[in-house]
Amino acid sequence: MININILKPTSANFQNYLYIGSGLILISIFDVFLRSFFNINFSNSLPGILNFFLPLIIGLVGLQMIRLEYSGNRIVDKINQSVNNNIFNAGLTLLIIFLTLLIIPPASNWMIFEATISGDTKEACAVTEGACWTYIKVWFRRFMYGMYPNDFHWRINTAFIALIGFAFVGYFMRGKLKNYITFYYAIFYPIIAFIIINFLISGGSFGLEWVETNAWGGLSLTFIVSFFGLIFCFPLGMILALGRRSELPIIKYISIGYIEFWRGVPLITVLFMSSVMFPMFLPSDAFVDKLIRVIAAIILFEAAYVAEVIRGGLQALPRGQYDAAKSLGMGYWRMQIFVILPQALKLVIPGIANTFLALVKDTPLIFVVGLSEVVGMLQMAKTNPKWLGFAMEGYIFASILFWAICYAMSKYSQYLELKYKTER
Amino acid sequence: MNHRIKNIIPQLLTLLFVVAVIGFFTINAQLNMDERGIDFGYGFLSQESSFDVQFSLIEYDGSHSYAKAYLVGLLNTILVSVLGIIFCTIIGVIVGIARLSPNYLIRNTAAWYVEFFRNVPLLLQIFFWYYAALRALPLPENTEPLFGVTYLTVKGYYIPRFIWENFDILVYSILAAIISIVFIRNYARKLQEEKGQQTPVLLISVGLLLIFPAITFVTGMVQLEVALPVLKQLSKTSFIYAEGLSIPPELLALVLALSLYTATFVAECVRAGVQGVSKGQKEAAASIGLTPNQILKLVIMPQALRIIIPPTTNQYLNLTKNSSLAAAIAYPDLVLVFAGTALMQTGRAIEIVSITMLTYLTLSLAISLLMNWYNKKIAIKEK
Numbered sequence: 001m002i003n004i005n006i007l008k009p010t011s012a013n014f015q016n017y018l019y020i021g022s023g024l025i026l027i028s029i030f031d032v033f034l035r036s037f038f039n040i041n042f043s044n045s046l047p048g049i050l051n052f053f054l055p056l057i058i059g060l061v062g063l064q065m066i067r068l069e070y071s072g073n074r075i076v077d078k079i080n081q082s083v084n085n086n087i088f089n090a091g092l093t094l095l096i097i098f099l100t101l102l103i104i105p106p107a108s109n110w111m112i113f114e115a116t117i118s119g120d121t122k123e124a125c126a127v128t129e130g131a132c133w134t135y136i137k138v139w140f141r142r143f144m145y146g147m148y149p150n151d152f153h154w155r156i157n158t159a160f161i162a163l164i165g166f167a168f169v170g171y172f173m174r175g176k177l178k179n180y181i182t183f184y185y186a187i188f189y190p191i192i193a194f195i196i197i198n199f200l201i202s203g204g205s206f207g208l209e210w211v212e213t214n215a216w217g218g219l220s221l222t223f224i225v226s227f228f229g230l231i232f233c234f235p236l237g238m239i240l241a242l243g244r245r246s247e248l249p250i251i252k253y254i255s256i257g258y259i260e261f262w263r264g265v266p267l268i269t270v271l272f273m274s275s276v277m278f279p280m281f282l283p284s285d286a287f288v289d290k291l292i293r294v295i296a297a298i299i300l301f302e303a304a305y306v307a308e309v310i311r312g313g314l315q316a317l318p319r320g321q322y323d324a325a326k327s328l329g330m331g332y333w334r335m336q337i338f339v340i341l342p343q344a345l346k347l348v349i350p351g352i353a354n355t356f357l358a359l360v361k362d363t364p365l366i367f368v369v370g371l372s373e374v375v376g377m378l379q380m381a382k383t384n385p386k387w388l389g390f391a392m393e394g395y396i397f398a399s400i401l402f403w404a405i406c407y408a409m410s411k412y413s414q415y416l417e418l419k420y421k422t423e424r
Numbered sequence: 425m426n427h428r429i430k431n432i433i434p435q436l437l438t439l440l441f442v443v444a445v446i447g448f449f450t451i452n453a454q455l456n457m458d459e460r461g462i463d464f465g466y467g468f469l470s471q472e473s474s475f476d477v478q479f480s481l482i483e484y485d486g487s488h489s490y491a492k493a494y495l496v497g498l499l500n501t502i503l504v505s506v507l508g509i510i511f512c513t514i515i516g517v518i519v520g521i522a523r524l525s526p527n528y529l530i531r532n533t534a535a536w537y538v539e540f541f542r543n544v545p546l547l548l549q550i551f552f553w554y555y556a557a558l559r560a561l562p563l564p565e566n567t568e569p570l571f572g573v574t575y576l577t578v579k580g581y582y583i584p585r586f587i588w589e590n591f592d593i594l595v596y597s598i599l600a601a602i603i604s605i606v607f608i609r610n611y612a613r614k615l616q617e618e619k620g621q622q623t624p625v626l627l628i629s630v631g632l633l634l635i636f637p638a639i640t641f642v643t644g645m646v647q648l649e650v651a652l653p654v655l656k657q658l659s660k661t662s663f664i665y666a667e668g669l670s671i672p673p674e675l676l677a678l679v680l681a682l683s684l685y686t687a688t689f690v691a692e693c694v695r696a697g698v699q700g701v702s703k704g705q706k707e708a709a710a711s712i713g714l715t716p717n718q719i720l721k722l723v724i725m726p727q728a729l730r731i732i733i734p735p736t737t738n739q740y741l742n743l744t745k746n747s748s749l750a751a752a753i754a755y756p757d758l759v760l761v762f763a764g765t766a767l768m769q770t771g772r773a774i775e776i777v778s779i780t781m782l783t784y785l786t787l788s789l790a791i792s793l794l795m796n797w798y799n800k801k802i803a804i805k806e807k
Contacts, residue, residue, distance in 0.1 A: 082528040089527045096529045250435040254442055264785035266745035269777065272763050276773040280456050281449040361545040367752065375548050382555065392556040399544045399552070406543035 009068045017065045018076065024062030028055040029097060036102045056094055063090040111396075122387055135390040136397050139381045143374055143397070146217015155208065156220050159200040163227070166192050190231050197224060213291040214370070219401065221373040225295055226360045232299045233359070234352075237306025242336060244307065245314050255307070262304035267362055270297050275369040294366050302359050309351035313344035346420045353413030357406050374398050453774065466779075468770050469494070475765050477756045479672050490766055497761030498783060504678055504757060505744040505787075511683035512743060513736075516690025523695045534691070542688035547749055549685055554677035554753045564655060565663040573652055575665055580672045582653035582665035589647040593640055601636040605629045674755035678747065686743045690736055697732030698724070730802060737795035741788050748784070758783060 009017035032055045034040040043054045063084050071077055083093040114130025117137060125132035136143070145153050166189060170181050201224075203210045216224070243255030262270070274297035275290070282288065317340060325335040345352075364375035372380060378394040381387060457464060469491040476486050481499045484492055522534035541549070561567075561578040569575055575582040588594065605628075612623040640646045653668030664670075701724050709723040750757035751764060763780045767773060 082526070085526055089525070089530070093527060093529050096533055248431055248435045251438050254438060260789075261785065264788040265781045266748040266759075266784055268748045268751065268759055269763060269781050269784060272759070273777050273781070276767065277777045280453050280773060283452055284456055284459060357543070361543075364545050364547040365749070367547075375545065375551065379551070391551075391559070395548060395552040395556050398548055402545055402548065403540060403543045407539065410543070 009065060009071075011068065011071070014068055014071055017068075018071075018073070021062045021065030024058050024065065026062075028059035028062065028094070029101070031055045031058070032098045032101045036105050055098065056091070059094040060087065060090055063094070125390075131393050131396075132390050133393065135381075135387055135393050139377075139387070139394075142218060142381065143377050144218045145220055146372060146377060147215040148211060148217065148220070149209075149215070152203075152209065152211060155200050155203070159196050160220070160223065162196050162200070163193055166196075186235060190228075193227070193231070213289055216291065217372045218377050219374050221366075221371065222360070222363045225291075225298065225363045225366065225373070226356075228295045229298045229302055229359045229363075230356055233302040233306050236299065236303035238310055238341070240303060240307035241310035241314060244311055259304045259307050262301050263308065267298070267301055267365055268368055270301050271365060271368050273297070290369060291371065294369055294371060298359065298362070302355060302362075305355045305358070306352065309348050309355055310344060312351060313346075313348035314340065316347050317344055346422070349413055349417045349420065353410060353416075357409055360406060360409070361402070374401065462771070464774065466775055468772055468775070471770075473766065473769075475769065477761055478754075479675070479756055490770070493766055494758070494762050494779070497756060497758035500755070500761070501744075501747055501750070501757040501759075502787075504675065504682065504747045504750060504755070507675075507679045508682040508686065508743045508747065509740050511679060512686040512690055512739070515683060515687035516736075516739075517694055519687060520691035520694025521698070523691060524698055538688045538691055541684055546681060546685050546746055547752060549681040550677060550749055550753055553680045554673065558673045558677055563663065564665055575653055577665070578673070579664060580670045581676055582668045582670050584653065585651045585667065585669040587649040587651055589649075590645055594637055594646045597636040597640045598633070601632045605632055608632075672755070674750070674753050677753060678750050678755050682743055682746060686739050686746075689739045689742070693732050693735040693739065694728075696735075697728040697730075700731040701727045726802070730799075733795065733799055733802070737792060737799075740795075741791055744787055744791065745784060 009021075031042065034042070035055075041051070043051045064087065066076055067080055067084055067090070068076075069080070071080070084090050110130050112130075114128045115133055116125045116128055116130065117133040118124055119134055120138050122132075122135075124134050141150065141153065145156055148156065170185060173181050173184070199205060200208070201211070201216070201220075202213070240255050240259060243251050244259060246252050246255070271294060274293045278288075278293055278297075321339060321343065322335065325339040330339070363373055366373060367376040367379070375398060378391075378398055382391050382394060470489050472487060473490045473493045474486045475493070477484055477493065477496050479500065480496045481503060482492075482496060484496045519534045519537060522530050523538070525531050525534070559578060561576060564575065564577045564579055564582075567575045567577045573584050608623075608628055609625055612625045615621045615623060637646075641648075651667045653665035653670075655663055656666040657663055705723055705727065706719060709719040714722065747757060748759045751760040754760065758780060763776055767776045770776070
């Protein structure tokens with residue numbers, strides 16, 4: 001311990017220790033920087049392991065030398081508190097800094113400096129070692145719209161713009177109309193959405209050519225599936241949650257059975273069921289489109305999860321709320337709609353957001369029934385003989401896409417949570 | 425009277441609805457099967473399967489029955505789930521604690537890891553590891569050894585294989601050690617409670633666990649040989665490592681993706697659990713003179729575990745169910761072997777899909793029952 005105590009500063013000699021220590025830290029970082037950016041290694045002459053760990057050792061000594069409680073220097077105090085409070089943390093700090101320095105040059109080289117985006121053939125990418133964003137550029141429309149005919153992409157765009165437009169109608173409802181806002185979103189909006197998608201994207205009437213659902217794909221399919229999933233699984237989940245909390249035994253046990261069954265099986269088997277088993281359950285002349293079957297399966301599946309989340313909210317409400325509503329003479333539905341559900345739903349916003357996020361992240365699974373959204377299209381593009389060997393670029397592109405969507409959704413849910421937070 | 429009717433009518437309607445839906449489906453299924461000349465039944469399970477499975481934990485080939493194929497798939501699913509659960513717990517606990525670290529850099533690195541990996545679909549991550557990351561590995565003949573004796577190649581991960589002789593005796597010896605440790609622990613607790621005497625239980629336990637198997641080795645009842653992977657030429661350009669144990673890349677990709685993805689959720693559970701123990705508990709423990717290690721072991725962890733375990737169980741269940749994504753990269757799990765290949769061959773959609781779903785349901789219910797039991801055991805016993 002005596003050896004280490006030599007490196008320990010006291011308030012008397014701190015100034016000197018600070019100069020030497022920060023010098024050592026800078027040297028260690030500079031050494032790694034040179035090794036990774038310019039491939040220069042000063043300590044080549046030292047034996048292998050010592051050479052490898054030299055920056056870490058120098059850095060640790062440096063950090064040890066500036067570690068002093070209440071040094072009087074605000075910046076040093078801040079550093080000591082946040083990244084340098086003991087030798088273990090100091091080591092981890094250095095490791096993280098070094099790893100970042102080591103990763104940045106190859107990663108940025110591959111992704112930016114040596115990447116190609118010009119041209120529209122594979123040959124354009126053969127010139128450099130870097131990423132081939134040309135591949136993404138060429139396939140971009142496919143990733144967005146699937147095999148939907150190129151000339152009709154405006155139909156998908158218009159449909160989505162219309163859907164967003166109708167979604168914002170609620171913001172402009174003022175005065176008396178405002179009372180019908182829930183009614184609008186719960187019943188009217190799904191119908192409008194279905195009509196828009198049916199006539200605009202599917203087509204077949206008004207002079208629009210019919211496009212079968214097999215051709216749908218890409219990100220637009222992700223949106224369609226998750227959109228219908230979201231708007232339908234919520235009311236169904238609410239009913240199931242109320243059913244599970246009901247005092248009527250038959251309703252209660254049917255709800256429990258339903259919820260536990262769907263929560264116990266993986267989505268992929270549910271989709272299998274919807275594609276291979278469900279047609280057996282229908283009259284032989286009946287035909288239900290594959291996409292509708294898939295969306296129905298996803299709704300039934302996610303509703304069970306939504307139900308459990310909402311049940312958590314219902315259970316968290318104090319009994320007094322129920323008693324108060326009953327003592328005012330409210331019936332069951334009146335009590336649920338005006339007193340219980342508004343408070344319960346507010347409590348479970350994060351949980352519901354998580355379920356919806358899970359729904360969006362589950363949409364790629366529809367590949368098992370032969371529908372291909374973004375990930376499915378990636379698989380298709382990857383095996384295209386003209387574009388072999390760019391799997392990495394595709395996956396990075398899709399990851400960033402999904403990450404952005406999910407991150408935005410989770411941030412929005414946090415905003416909602418704050419907005420509807422009421423002190424109890 | 426009025427009240428009773430009010431209660432009965434909705435129940436009757438619901439029951440009627442459920443019965444009608446089920447009845448409609450059953451009648452249709454009956455009609456459809458009659459039309460196609462299929463008769464419902466599980467007899468096909470004993471027929472010869474006549475398809476091969478690439479990776480199997482038990483002896484299996486095409487001459488075995490469909491029931492055996494089912495077992496192969498089930499064991500593969502369980503293998504992936506168990507490996508995934510082990511790794512996601514390790515990573516999740518480390519990341520969860522790192523998110524509470526006083527170190528700014530560590531805290532934020534952990535936060536970024538969580539934010540990134542949980543917001544990217546699992547299927548995409550599996551594809552990334554399988555088709556992009558593991559495909560970038562070198563061919564067997566160009567591979568440098570990892571840790572001296574293992575080889576990470578594009579064809580899989582080759583590790584030494586342990587060849588045991590009389591492995592069962594070793595297992596019995598370990599069991600005997602565990603049983604004696606339980607007795608010693610109980611005796612030590614009794615001593616502690618009655619006379620205040622302390623016994624070095626941990627030291628004795630570790631000693632027993634080492635000594636019992638060691639005796640079996642020394643007496644020569646159990647023998648161990650290690651078969652190292654050796655490069656072997658199959659044809660002019662094709663090499664593999666023979667002798668050792670080979671872990672297929674599908675399994676690697678699946679375990680990597682599943683554990684990295686689920687670890688983010690486990691990390692959040694761990695963080696919530698540790699944060700959920702109030703600061704007063706720690707201060708109270710410190711004020712009665714417990715050491716920091718004792719505080720962690722006796723005060724913080726028992727309380728944090730109560731908060732951590734229920735949501736973590738859910739994550740384990742999710743991982744088990746998510747392991748069915750294996751079908752996407754052709755890892756022969758239950759879904760691929762049974763609901764895929766076997767279904768294609770026999771065309772018995774209803775039987776096979778229902779068996780598959782029931783299997784997952786049973787697995788889920790079993791894990792959740794086990795965890796509920798454990799949860800009840802460690803729950804606060806209020807007096």
